[in-house]
Amino acid sequence: MAQVKEYIGKIKPDWCPGCGDFGVLNSLQRALAELDIAPHNVLVVSGIGCSSNLPGFIHSYGFHGLHGRSLPVASGAKLGNHALTVIATGGDGDGYGIGVGHFVHTCRRNIDMTYIVMDNQIYGLTTGQASPTTEKDVRTKSTPEGTIELALNPVALALSCGATYVARGFSGDNLHLAQLMKGAIEHKGFALVDVFSPCVTYNKRNTYPWFRERVYKLEDDQQYDPADFRLAMEKAFEWGARIPIGLFYKVERPTYEDEEPALRSGIPLAKQPLERADLAALMEDFI
Amino acid sequence: MVDYVFRVGGEGGEGVISTGEMLTLALARAGFEIYTFRTYPAEIKGGHASYQVRASGNLLLSQGAAVDVLVAFNEEAYQKHIKDVRPGGVVIYDSDSFSAAAHDSTICYSVPLTSLATEKVGIKLTKNIVALGVLAGLFDLPVATFEELLKDRFGRKGETVVQKNLLALRVGIEHAKQIKRRDAIRLGAGPRKTKELVLSGNESLALGAIAAGCRFYAGYPITPATDIMEFLARELPKIGGYVIQTEDEIAAIGAVLGASFAGKKAMTATSGPGFSLMTEMMGLAVAAEIPAVIVDVQRVGPSTGMPTKTEQGDLYLACYGGHGNCPRIVMALNNVEDCFYGIMQAFNLAEQFQMPVVVLSDQYLGHRKATVPVPDPSRVPVVERRKPQGKEMADYKRYRFTPDHISPMSIPGMEGGGYIAEGLEHDERGYPAASDHENHLRLTQKRYGKFVEVEAIANDLVRIHGEPHPEIGIIGWGSTEGVIREAVQMAQAKGYSVGAIHPKILYPQPLAKLREFMQGTKAVIIPEVNFTGQFATLLRKRFAYDFIQLNKCIGLPFTPKEIFDKIEEVAAHVHGGRRVHAAKL
Numbered sequence: 110m111a112q113v114k115e116y117i118g119k120i121k122p123d124w125c126p127g128c129g130d131f132g133v134l135n136s137l138q139r140a141l142a143e144l145d146i147a148p149h150n151v152l153v154v155s156g157i158g159c160s161s162n163l164p165g166f167i168h169s170y171g172f173h174g175l176h177g178r179s180l181p182v183a184s185g186a187k188l189g190n191h192a193l194t195v196i197a198t199g200g201d202g203d204g205y206g207i208g209v210g211h212f213v214h215t216c217r218r219n220i221d222m223t224y225i226v227m228d229n230q231i232y233g234l235t236t237g238q239a240s241p242t243t244e245k246d247v248r249t250k251s252t253p254e255g256t257i258e259l260a261l262n263p264v265a266l267a268l269s270c271g272a273t274y275v276a277r278g279f280s281g282d283n284l285h286l287a288q289l290m291k292g293a294i295e296h297k298g299f300a301l302v303d304v305f306s307p308c309v310t311y312n313k314r315n316t317y318p319w320f321r322e323r324v325y326k327l328e329d330d331q332q333y334d335p336a337d338f339r340l341a342m343e344k345a346f347e348w349g350a351r352i353p354i355g356l357f358y359k360v361e362r363p364t365y366e367d368e369e370p371a372l373r374s375g376i377p378l379a380k381q382p383l384e385r386a387d388l389a390a391l392m393e394d395f396i
Numbered sequence: 397m398v399d400y401v402f403r404v405g406g407e408g409g410e411g412v413i414s415t416g417e418m419l420t421l422a423l424a425r426a427g428f429e430i431y432t433f434r435t436y437p438a439e440i441k442g443g444h445a446s447y448q449v450r451a452s453g454n455l456l457l458s459q460g461a462a463v464d465v466l467v468a469f470n471e472e473a474y475q476k477h478i479k480d481v482r483p484g485g486v487v488i489y490d491s492d493s494f495s496a497a498a499h500d501s502t503i504c505y506s507v508p509l510t511s512l513a514t515e516k517v518g519i520k521l522t523k524n525i526v527a528l529g530v531l532a533g534l535f536d537l538p539v540a541t542f543e544e545l546l547k548d549r550f551g552r553k554g555e556t557v558v559q560k561n562l563l564a565l566r567v568g569i570e571h572a573k574q575i576k577r578r579d580a581i582r583l584g585a586g587p588r589k590t591k592e593l594v595l596s597g598n599e600s601l602a603l604g605a606i607a608a609g610c611r612f613y614a615g616y617p618i619t620p621a622t623d624i625m626e627f628l629a630r631e632l633p634k635i636g637g638y639v640i641q642t643e644d645e646i647a648a649i650g651a652v653l654g655a656s657f658a659g660k661k662a663m664t665a666t667s668g669p670g671f672s673l674m675t676e677m678m679g680l681a682v683a684a685e686i687p688a689v690i691v692d693v694q695r696v697g698p699s700t701g702m703p704t705k706t707e708q709g710d711l712y713l714a715c716y717g718g719h720g721n722c723p724r725i726v727m728a729l730n731n732v733e734d735c736f737y738g739i740m741q742a743f744n745l746a747e748q749f750q751m752p753v754v755v756l757s758d759q760y761l762g763h764r765k766a767t768v769p770v771p772d773p774s775r776v777p778v779v780e781r782r783k784p785q786g787k788e789m790a791d792y793k794r795y796r797f798t799p800d801h802i803s804p805m806s807i808p809g810m811e812g813g814g815y816i817a818e819g820l821e822h823d824e825r826g827y828p829a830a831s832d833h834e835n836h837l838r839l840t841q842k843r844y845g846k847f848v849e850v851e852a853i854a855n856d857l858v859r860i861h862g863e864p865h866p867e868i869g870i871i872g873w874g875s876t877e878g879v880i881r882e883a884v885q886m887a888q889a890k891g892y893s894v895g896a897i898h899p900k901i902l903y904p905q906p907l908a909k910l911r912e913f914m915q916g917t918k919a920v921i922i923p924e925v926n927f928t929g930q931f932a933t934l935l936r937k938r939f940a941y942d943f944i945q946l947n948k949c950i951g952l953p954f955t956p957k958e959i960f961d962k963i964e965e966v967a968a969h970v971h972g973g974r975r976v977h978a979a980k981l
């Protein structure tokens with residue numbers, strides 16, 4: 110096993126003291142260390158938001174791109190070199206708001222990568238507006254009278270769109286979260302880890318104590334079977350006095366890379382030699 | 397020398413396009429140079445479609461002017477196109493469909509195409525092949541070439557289908573013998589003995605991308621760029637590459653940046669609406685210095701506009717689209733052959749300068765076919781991005797300041813090369829520096845600094861037609877090159893002092909070469925297929941010169957005559973001793 114410190118980036122996190130994203134960062138570093146993946150073979154891609162600053166704080170390759178657009182870039186990078194361990198990170202606004210179109214299609218595409226969403230139910234970086242996961246009737250800076258829309262359900266959405274590993278963690282329980290992330294990275298296919306990651310500055314409702322009172326682990330229920338899609342869907346809608354965290358669903362399905370003939374040799378596209386001579390054969394068709 | 401324009405018109409979806417395509421291939425294989433032009437409806441089924449092919453023993457520069465032979469499958473086609481047929485030209489029409497009114501200046505041959513197909517072949521659909529037979533019989537086209545073509549085309553559908561089509565061809569040829577001839581059009585075999593490819597601009601571009609080493613394409617369907625994706629989806633797997641169809645154009649360019657960042661050359665192609673969506677990502681590629689090739693096959697805008705018609709309306713967007721101070725390279729492709737070499741150059745520029753390169757084509761160029769000498773990829777040596785060497789890895793700085801402003805780019809997987817590709821303003825290491833004011837200036841200078849070398853290359857890539865130091869100059873860009881060249885030839889033949897310059901790189905502009913060309917001119921015309929004169933506007937920022945604009949904005953390309961007429965008009969002013977003032981012309 111590698112040391113966690115090997116994955117610590119040169120930049121110090123700029124998050125507010127107590128921000129849930131610290132727990133996510135620590136858990137991810139722990140998961141990578143436990144899996145012993147060399148930092149130069151890891152790529153962390155993000156969008157824009159407080160949470161999206163995460164790649165800077167990890168020692169690996171990183172890509173800090175556009176708000177809502179981490180998944181297309183991560184997909185392209187994975188398809189260009191599928192030997193890399195690709196992890197996309199970001200916030201709920203980034204992934205479920207502006208980027209939700211990409212989220213839907215990335216789920217069904219089943220490229221082998223991990224998506225970690227730091228879900229704080231608020232827009233943190235822009236200082237406190239409603240996000241797609243803000244609960245109904247909650248007052249924020251952009252909804253002084255309370256939100257009108259229903260909150261989006263990330264777990265149910267991922268399940269219905271074909272994600273093959275769907276989990277939810279809580280950044281108040283790093284050991285549990287690290288195990289979910291490990292499972293996600295090891296899983297062959299598109300894995301979502303939605304994380305309750307409280308914004309201590311702008312979300313005064315969904316706080317650490319609020320979650321501690323409510324969350325329970327699916328693993329603690331002997332009856333729960335993450336291979337059961339119907340059960341997973343049912344649990345995805347449990348919200349209120351009790352909120353489940355843990356692994357909701359996991360299934361094996363061929364990945365996009367498995368099904369793409371150009372990658373069958375196993376050699377990443379970026380490492381494949383160019384066969385220029387074959388151009389002549391292609392041109393034959395046009396004479 | 398043979399030089400004829402054939403046009404086929406009829407109901408879309410009834411084989412008009414395939415008749416035109418087969419005629420084109422047959423003429424090309426028979427040794428003629430060809431140049432096609434197609435108009436087709438935005439609807440899939442129905443609506444009027446036409447396909448034009450010009451065939452000549454000489455190099456062809458434009459779609460041609462008047463039509464020599466019109467094949468009209470229905471009355472609408474006849475009504476629409478008869479005005480374009482030259483006096484003495486031939487009209488062949490399906491007399492089962494309508495009867496053409498006697499027409500003074502043209503020669504009409506009525507042929508019962510439908511009943512010949514139903515009665516003598518037994519399949520109504522073969523009326524297109526019967527028409528091809530009539531053309532072959534009348535104009536002395538090599539019958540063996542047509543037969544070979546039909547075997548190639550229908551071979552996969554089985555021997556019966558091949559035999560039926562060969563029969564249809566013979567029925568047409570036999571019928572042609574009974575026609576009382578009043579025209580003198582004869583083609584025989586063409587002069588070219590070597591084999592050439594018949595490619596559309598889009599096909600040529602896609603082949604060039606492969607030659608440049610592109611093995612990953614991400615795209616979203618949009619007319620008139622879709623066939624680039626379809627071509628590559630078919631061809632790339634044969635040589636170890638592949639295509640992904642993404643959920644939208646933002647994802648397409650995002651995947652291209654991801655793949656390029658990961659070390660593989662990648663491309664996307666789109667048209668106006670998709671290109672508009674890509675502008676934010678293009679800015680990211682500039683900031684993070686990621687090589688990327690973005691093709692825009694322009695169509696008529698704004699908004700959805702006229703999806704199947706041509707325009708040069710996206711130049712502003714290509715040069716200035718997106719926010720901030722955002723240098724990127726903009727190129728335009730000039731003709732079908734140039735699509736092959738031009739896209740190779742685009743990949744080279746992207747790799748060398750680590751920035752996005754926008755390549756402008758258009759519907760007129762992307763969808764027309766031409767005979768092209770078998771492309772030779774070794775004419776454009778392939779360039780790869782600068783990678784960190786030896787000691788550069790010891791203390792790796794992704795955005796290190798260098799004399800030519802190009803920094804070594806490591807590839808994920810390289811030990812010690814880890815960095816963050818950063819869209820926030822950043823320092824040499826790629827660390828965010830969103831509050832360092834002086835650093836922002838240095839980085840902006842770094843990104844624009846690359847333009848010095850790009851401009852030098854731009855100066856090498858201009859082409860001049862006609863006189864290099866003319867009295868009347870023409871500045872053109874993109875797909876108008878051939879038409880301008882032909883207009884210049886027409887004007888020179890009339891004794892005018894005319895020349896044209898055609899830059900390949902439009903941003904940054906080849907200022908030295910343009911200045912040299914413009915010195916001593918009495919007037920400079922800038923023809924563009926757009927309303928406001930976008931290139932003229934860019935050049936006005938660079939030169940205090942009273943350019944004369946010639947704009948066409950009806951979704952169709954220029955004809956050589958339109959440009960020639962403008963030259964004559966301007967020449968009359970110049971020679972009349974009048975000051976040429978653009979505002980008055």
Ligand SMILES: Cc1ncc(C[n+]2csc(CCOP(=O)(O)OP(=O)(O)O)c2C)c(N)n1
Nearest residue numbers: 157158159160176200201202203232233234
């Ligand atoms: C296209 C675009 N629109 C808006 C913004 C401004 N913006 C930056 S981050 C953000 C939302 C952040 O919320 P979230 O993604 O949930 O991340 P958090 O800051 O809460 O971690 C917005 C709206 C932007 N950068 N780009």
Ligand code: SF4
Nearest residue numbers: 125128159233308309
């Ligand atoms: S604003 Fe909220 S999300 Fe952003 S760093 Fe502070 S606590 Fe975290």
